[in-house]
Amino acid sequence: MEEDLKSLIKANKIFSSLDDSTCQKLLHKFTKIELKKGEVLFAQGDPSDNIYVLVHGKLSAHLTSASGATRVIGYVDAGESVGESGALTSEPRSLTLVALKDSTLLKLPSKDFIDLCHLQPSVMFAAIHPMMARSRSLIQLLSAEKVRKHIVVIPANKHIAFEDFYERLMQYAETFHNLIILKDTPATGIDKIEETLRIKAKIAEIEKAKKSSHRIIYLLNSSHSPLAKIGLKKSDLLYVVAHSKSLVALDKTLLERIDFNKKNHKPNPNLILLHPEKTLVPKHTSRWLTQATFDLHHHVRMNTSKHYHRLLRFMRGKPVGLVLSGGGTRGWAHLGAIKALHDSKIPIDMIGGTSVGAILAGCYAIHESIEDAYERFYRVTQLSERSISLRNLTWPSVSLFSAKNFTKSQMEVFGNIQIEDLWIPYFCVSCNLANNTEHVHRSGTLWERTRASSSIPGIIPPMLLNGELHLDGGLLNNLPIDIVRDILGKQAKVVAVELNSYGPDDNKYDFPPILTFKQGLLAKLGLSKRKYIFPRFVDMFLRGLFLGSTLKSRENSLTTNLLLNLDLSKFRLLHSNIRLADKIMQIGYEEAMKQINQQKTKE
Numbered sequence: 001m002e003e004d005l006k007s008l009i010k011a012n013k014i015f016s017s018l019d020d021s022t023c024q025k026l027l028h029k030f031t032k033i034e035l036k037k038g039e040v041l042f043a044q045g046d047p048s049d050n051i052y053v054l055v056h057g058k059l060s061a062h063l064t065s066a067s068g069a070t071r072v073i074g075y076v077d078a079g080e081s082v083g084e085s086g087a088l089t090s091e092p093r094s095l096t097l098v099a100l101k102d103s104t105l106l107k108l109p110s111k112d113f114i115d116l117c118h119l120q121p122s123v124m125f126a127a128i129h130p131m132m133a134r135s136r137s138l139i140q141l142l143s144a145e146k147v148r149k150h151i152v153v154i155p156a157n158k159h160i161a162f163e164d165f166y167e168r169l170m171q172y173a174e175t176f177h178n179l180i181i182l183k184d185t186p187a188t189g190i191d192k193i194e195e196t197l198r199i200k201a202k203i204a205e206i207e208k209a210k211k212s213s214h215r216i217i218y219l220l221n222s223s224h225s226p227l228a229k230i231g232l233k234k235s236d237l238l239y240v241v242a243h244s245k246s247l248v249a250l251d252k253t254l255l256e257r258i259d260f261n262k263k264n265h266k267p268n269p270n271l272i273l274l275h276p277e278k279t280l281v282p283k284h285t286s287r288w289l290t291q292a293t294f295d296l297h298h299h300v301r302m303n304t305s306k307h308y309h310r311l312l313r314f315m316r317g318k319p320v321g322l323v324l325s326g327g328g329t330r331g332w333a334h335l336g337a338i339k340a341l342h343d344s345k346i347p348i349d350m351i352g353g354t355s356v357g358a359i360l361a362g363c364y365a366i367h368e369s370i371e372d373a374y375e376r377f378y379r380v381t382q383l384s385e386r387s388i389s390l391r392n393l394t395w396p397s398v399s400l401f402s403a404k405n406f407t408k409s410q411m412e413v414f415g416n417i418q419i420e421d422l423w424i425p426y427f428c429v430s431c432n433l434a435n436n437t438e439h440v441h442r443s444g445t446l447w448e449r450t451r452a453s454s455s456i457p458g459i460i461p462p463m464l465l466n467g468e469l470h471l472d473g474g475l476l477n478n479l480p481i482d483i484v485r486d487i488l489g490k491q492a493k494v495v496a497v498e499l500n501s502y503g504p505d506d507n508k509y510d511f512p513p514i515l516t517f518k519q520g521l522l523a524k525l526g527l528s529k530r531k532y533i534f535p536r537f538v539d540m541f542l543r544g545l546f547l548g549s550t551l552k553s554r555e556n557s558l559t560t561n562l563l564l565n566l567d568l569s570k571f572r573l574l575h576s577n578i579r580l581a582d583k584i585m586q587i588g589y590e591e592a593m594k595q596i597n598q599q600k601t602k603e
Contacts, residue, residue, distance in 0.1 A: 009106070011285070012053055012081055017122040026116065030106040039098040041082075041105070045435060048086025048093055050107045054078050057103025070293070072262055075100070082125040087113045150234040151315050153272070154220045156242035156291075157251045164302065165241065166219045167334045172308040176316065178214050184228070186222040195228040203230065215316055223253045232257060238269035239315075240292070244279070250286045258292050271297035272311065281366065285420035286443065286524055296487070299423050306368075310349050310424070319349035321484035321562075324357030326454075326474035328500030330568045331356030332581045336378065336588025337497045337564050339370050344493065344596050346562075350425040350488060354473035354480055357497075358428030358453035362414060362446050364421040375583075376413045381578055383409035403460040407451055414447035422446070427487070429473030429480050430451040433462070438476040440483055446468045451523040470543060481556040493561045495590070498553065499568055562599055564592045 006023055008032075009015045018026065030053075035041060041052065044064050076082055076097065087110035103253050117124035153169075155162060166183060173179045182199065182502060186321070206214060218231030238261065240254065250258075252532035258269055267433060271294045289297060299313065300307040313319045322341070324334045334357060348368070351361045357445040363376040383404045419426055420443050431438040431451040441449040444465075452463035462469040481496050484528055488494070511532040512519070522528040557563050566588050569578065 005313075008055060008079065014081055014084065014123055014126045016460065017126060018120065021134060022120065026108075026112075030108050031405075033107050034103065035099040035103045037099055037101050039099050041099065042294075044093055044096045045437070046093045047084060048089075049092060049110050051081060051083035051110060051113050052108070053106040054319075055104040055106060057102060057105075058100040059097045060100050062098060064096065070096075071267070072265060083110075086110070086111070086126065088117070088124070089288050096591045119204055150216050150218070150231065150236045151216065151239065152220060152225065152228075152231045153235070153239040153241055154228070154232075154234040154239050154254065155251075156254065156288075157247060157249050158222065160242055160246050161245045162219075162241055162274070163223075165300070168302070169219070169308060169311070172305065173217070173312055176312060179312065179316065180214060180216045180230070181219060182216060182227060182550055183219040184225050185581045192312050198228070199227055199230050203234070210484070217315060223257065233397050235266070237267055237315075239272055240269050240294075241272040241274065242284060242288060244273045244275045244284075246292065250291045255292065256287070258547050262293075268293045268295040270294060270314070273297065273299050275299060275301045277301060277303040282421040282423070283416065286475070287416060289420060289443070296425055297420065298425075303446045306347070307423075309401040311350055313347070317489060318493065320347050320493045320495065321350040321488050322348045322352075322361075322482050323479060323484055323494065323496040324351070324353030324361050325479045325496070326353070326355030326357055326472065327568070328356055329580075330499045330571050330584060331360050331382065332381075332497055332584035333566045333568055333588025334360045334497055335364075335370065335374060335424035336585040336590075337566065338364060339585075340564075340589050340592035340596060341495065342370065343593070346596070348424065350427075350484060352429075352480065352484065353453075354429045354478050355454045356457075358473070359410065359450045361426060361428065362422075363451050365426045366414075366417065366422050368423055378578070378581065380409045381414050381581065385413065385578065404457075404595070406454075406460060408446040410451050414445075414450070417446045417448050419443050419449060425487075427480075427483060429477050429483065430463070430465075430470040431473055431475045432468055432470055434468035436527070438473060438480075439470065440480075473584045477552055477556075478550075479553040479556050479558050489521055494559070495564070496557065496560045497566065497588075498557065498562045564595050566591050 006020075006027055008025065009018075009023060015023065015026070032055075035057070041059060044062070054076055056078045058078070059082070060072050061074045061076065061082075062070050063073045064070045075097070082097060083093075085091070094233075108146070109590070117127070153166075154433050170181050170183065173181055183197065206216060218227055218235070220228045220231065222228060223232065230562055234557075238258065240250065262268070263569075269292065271288055273282065273285060273288060279301055285297065285299075296314070298307075298311050300311060310319070323337070327333075328478065334353075338348070339494055348364075351365050352358070353361045359380060360373065363373040364370070365502075366372065366376070419441065425442075427440055427442045427447050430441065430449070431437075432438045441452070448463065448465065452465055453473045455461065455471045457471050457475070460472075464470070464472050477483070479498055481494055484494050485492070511523075519528065523532045568584065568587065571584060
């Protein structure tokens with residue numbers, strides 16, 4: 001058995017240069033481990049403390065993006081090694097490795113591998129080649145965003161009929177010259193052969209035109225029709241459609257197709273949920289989302305034209321995402337910017353943000369109504385008034401203030417609404433102290449996530465989610481354009497609203513480096529012999545706290561299609577004066593309209 005393992009190690013390209021004596025010594029440093037099908041070898045972000053040689057079995061490599069989306073990017077077969085890159089660089093794991101079948105591996109501690117590289121440089125040089133090849137493949141995979149020309153829309157199960165939906169979708173698709181709709185027609189016997197030939201000829205004709213903007217949408221009634229067999233084979237993206245009131249289940253053949261696509265590096269499917277005309281807010285979407293891994297889901301109210309137009313923009317690869325930055329009570333300007341987008345006929349197909357941007361985005365996403373968003377945010381602001389005051393001081397175990405009113409305001413305004421049940425795709429960002437990373441929330445109870453995204457350290461207590469501490473997302477990403485880009489793709493249009501919270505401070509201050517309680521109190525009461533000039537404590541504290549994310553905001557802003565930078569520096573960050581609401585909103589509207597018109601002039 002020992003000879004077999006030694007032969008296996010020497011057969012590996014990295015260790016092939018070792019002589020028998022060195023290989024024999026190395027063998028005793030390996031530990032044998034067993035993985036059951038579905039078990040994780042290591043997760044993305046884990047420390048790189050070992051390298052592994054796969055004896056038998058098969059592993060899949062998964063990459064989780066900033067948005068939380070996970071995709072399979074490759075496989076590890078018997079005889080191959082993994083983990084060399086992390087061992088040599090001491091960087092955390094860049095991928096997650098999962099056993100596709102029962103597998104046996106040999107584990108070598110990273111320290112022993114590095115020691116071997118020092119003694120045997122040939123091992124290090126041999127490790128560099130596969131590392132570079134993998135890096136190159138990963139870069140190519142991530143940078144080359146494939147144009148999704150063949151889009152299949154298919155029922156979730158055989159109990160669902162969509163004739164009305166298909167007819168409406170075809171009607172709205174007529175306004176887009178580059179969309180070609182192919183719809184299932186009943187065919188039996190010899191008709192199936194003729195139908196198959198007709199479809200193939202039609203597709204060949206379209207592809208011969210070689211127009212990169214063309215998209216073919218296959219509207220299927222089942223997985224077994226002639227159109228289905230051709231469309232599913234060619235499909236770049238799958239849309240699974242269901243009625244919100246129908247049986248929550250996916251057909252076995254559909255699940256097999258989804259699994260096949262995943263193994264062939266195709267994207268996860270999207271879900272379309274259809275709702276009756278009188279539906280105010282979707283419900284129980286999570287039941288459908290547990291049936292498979294969906295990259296996005298879309299709610300369509302049967303009589304609402306803008307929902308069909310939105311869906312078609314996604315299918316064309318050209319949705320519009322809106323990102324709202326943090327900025328405290330200046331958040332009213334976000335609502336003014338949204339009104340400016342509405343008046344400029346710029347659609348909003350996805351919305352999200354950080355801190356107050358997360359709260360305002362949630363208010364809007366419930367009904368896609370500026371009036372409703374105004375009422376909800378007004379209520380949040382009204383109920384949160386004096387949250388940072390002497391009466392709300394608490395024992396500083398996790399913060400200076402209790403945030404009782406601030407928390408209750410979001411609980412009242414959002415109730416039990418789930419993110420999955422919002423009419424448009426939504427996200428918000430928090431800082432997860434458990435793993436020191438930004439956390440992108442795209443599911444779960446809305447008020448809990450907005451509260452997590454707006455938990456200012458030292459002022460508002462951290463939000464506990466699954467026992468982990470979450471703080472204000474602005475600490476790491478105050479303008480999360482990169483997240484929307486990652487979710488929607490390079491061809492999408494991204495609009496971002498920056499509240500310019502951290503512009504230059506032209507004030508000149510004067511106070512001593514050591515300031516006693518007595519000196520500070522007398523100065524505030526105007527009884528000091530010398531006149532001091534102090535900054536506003538809360539504003540100074542917040543500026544210093546979020547300064548670290550300013551550079552990332554600037555970098556992110558370079559990738560937006562339209563950046564609305566609203567100068568609100570004359571307004572305090574946490575001054576919840578409800579009487580300023582309309583004034584800040586109007587400034588946001590006027591400045592946003594000005595910048596939108598300037599952009600149109602340039603185009």
